[in-house]
Amino acid sequence: MLVSRLSSVLCLIAAQILSKIHDPYKQECITRKVHCHPEAICQFDELTSDYYCRCLPGYKGDGINLCQDPGFRITISNASACDGFGEQVCLLKATERKVTFKVLVSTSGHYQMHEVRWYKLYSGQSPQFYSYRRRLSPVEHVAPRMAVGNHGQALTLLSINEDDFYPNLFWAEVKSHAASPKMAMVEAYDLPGFQMLNPSNLRYYFVLESVPIEIGEFLEGDTIAIHLPQYLQLSASSFVRWIKETRPMTLLDSQAVVLANGLEGIEIGRLMAADFGFVRALVYDFSPDVPGRVLVAQRLFFIKKDISKTCNGSRDEKNCRCNQGFEGNGVHCVDIDECKKEMLMNCLPEAKCVNTYGSHFCRCPKGLEGDGLLSCIDIDECARDSHGCNRDAACLNTLGSYFCVCPSGFIGDGVHCKAKSSWSPWSPWSICSATCGFQNQMRIRQCTHPESGMRCVGHSADLKLCPNLRPCQTNGHWSEWSPWSVCSETCAGLKRRVRMCDHPAPSRGGLPCKGEKDELIMCSDDNRCPVDGLWSPWASWTPCPISCGLGVVSRSRRCNNPSPQHGGNNCSGHGYEEGSCGFPEAFCKYLAKPSESIIPGKLIQ
Structure with a gap:
């Protein structure tokens, strides 16, 4: 009997429903006095034939003295959407063409920075081909038909493809930001047995199951034939594997029998009781998303048995009879609703009668367990x-x-x-740097756990005076100057202002103020005092207008040094003068003679 490898591996996840920690070598470590940490299990090293301790997935440490909690875990946000097969696996019946996987990341003790990664696993055609995983986040690498939202905590398949179904699967994995190395988007990947036997709180699996195709109803001894091309288009490179499953999903059952390999259809003659149930056709082919040959489609068939009657020979009223729970003429048998007719037994008042095809049962309400007929006991x-x-x-x-x-x-x-947010302990008081006078000491505290959204009541800082500081020596400082006093005379005189050495006054041997305590200046009231005018210096003489002969030059001065103001006297004297310059004409003629010496000219005033 051959078993699908992925089915066997995933079956190990379901075993965690009964035991969260799978520790088959625990007794061996105890016998050898190897004491593992509570969050570790005993492992066997095939190379050294020795036993050692290994922390559970997600925990870090040596497995003996330390297995550090990662500080966060991943859980399903809507357990009612799953079929309830375990804490780490969510089985979803794909009844619609759109599905959303949601997870929650919870922290414990302290705030953690983390990210959620999404993967899709492509089951390979073992043993010739590997399985592969493809990272679906971050968002820029997600296919157009997929969307990651809610800060990475939700993956939505906007449409469901043939290769989305079991045994292909999806999973969400939470990692700290500090431990997020770059990874290949598509890589060969095998689900390790250690992770399967001890699923980490940092990973959650999602499996899509298709609605089975019913074949029949048949009786034992009948012959059936299933031709896959009637339900699914195949290519020339397709490889088909037929598997008989004892339950709808081999995820929870390792008894998956391979009926045939490489055939597009199967035929089962002379049906026996074991032949009824689920048969799955797995189609492997080459995909553009991954390098090897992987699962590209599947179909789940349900060979339905006719449990309403039993026939010996031909199917007629003479040879057929209705089974218990049915009524009719032997050829046509219909279910009896025992709950309505109250035929066989009465359920307890708190229990509910549930009719089934050919039978019925009593169901205790949620939170209670029992047969509903004799007892319904509270579940602890x-x-x-x-x-x-x-x-x-x-x-x-x-x-x-x-x-x-x-x-x-x-x-x-x-x-x-x-x-809860609460104040941290006060910090030590700050050091007093001053040796005299006044100085404050300060201490602070912090409001912890801001992620709770609470506010701490009180102040985050506290002040007090430094103790035992003597008064400091004080040097004197001047006060502000007083206003100027009134001038002693109308157009002349003095005015005075004063200041005091009392801001502060020198004390305890401090130095007195430096400088004068009063100040005198001359009064100046330009609006009332007359100003007499005075001459400015003479300007230079103007140049002589002729070079030979007698000419006139002049010079001037102005009464503006200063100008007379407010009734003051004008300048006395004149502000313009003239003079003569050049030589007489007879002298000029004399100079014109070349035989005679030239005598320089002279200015005549």
Whole structure:
């Protein structure tokens, strides 16, 4: 009997429903006195034939003294959308052409920076070809038909392709920002057995299951034939594997039998009881998204058995009879609704009668367990560890339900607990640098856990005077000058202003103020005092207008040094003078004779 490798590996995830930690070598470590950390398991090293401790996925440490909690975990945000097969696996029936996977990332103890990565696993045609995983985030690398939202905590398939179904799968994985190296977008990947047996709180799987195609109804001894091209288009390179499943998904059952390889159709003659049920056709081919041959499509068939009758020979009223739970003439048998007719048994008042095809049963209400006929007993979800409380919260069982209480110092609904904001201890007082006078000391504190959204009541800083400081020596400083006094005379005189050495006054041996304490200046009132005019200096003589003969030159001065003002006297004297310049004409003629010596001319005034 051959078993699909991926089906066997994924089946190990489902085993965690019964035991969260799979530790098959625990007794071996105990016998050898190897004491593992509570968050570690005993492992066997095939190379050294020795046993050692290894922290669970997501934890860091040596496995003996330390297994450090990563500080956050990933959970499903809407458990009702899944079929309830375990904490780390969500099985979804793809009844629509659009589906959204949602997760929640919760932190414990302190705030953590993290990111959520999404992957798609392509199951390879083992053993010849590898499986591959493709990263679907960040957003710029997501295919157009996929969308990542809600800060990476939701992946939406806007349309569902043939290769989205089981045994291909999706998963979300949370990682800290500090540990986020660059990775290839598509790479060969095998789900390790260690991760399957001990699923990390940092990863959550999503599996899509198609609606089965019903074949029949058939009776034992009949012959059936399934031709895949009637339901799915195949290519020349397609490889088909037919698998008989004992349950709708081999994810939860390792008893998956390979019926045929490479055939487009199968035929089963003389049906027996074991032949009824689920048969899956897996189609492997080459895909442009990945290098190898991987699963590109699948179809799930349900060979339906006719449980309404039993026939011996031909199917007629003579040879057929209706089975228990049905009524009719043996050829046509219809289900009996026992709940309406109250035929066989009465359920407890709190239980509900549920009719099934050919039978019925009593169902206890949610939170209770039993047959519904004789007993419905409260389920202690807290004792069974089947609750959804935060691992640090207290679980309190109630009749038919339970509730969660966050521990002291935390707030929340018990499922998501956040540490309350509170003041940190005061810092030490600051050092006093002054040796005299006055100086303040300061201490501070911080409001912790801002992610809770709470505010701390009180001040974040505190002040006090430095103790035992003696008064400091004070030097004197001048006060501001007083206004000027009134002038002693109308157009002349003095005015005075004063200042005091009292801002502050010198004390305790301090130095007195430097400078004068009063100041005198001459009064100047230009609006009332007359000013007599005075001459400015004479200007230079004008140049002589002729070179030979007698000419006239002049010079001038102005009464503006200063000008007379406010009734003052004008300048006395005149402001213009003239004079003569040049030589007489007879002298000029004399100079014109070349035989005679030239005598310089002279200015005549």
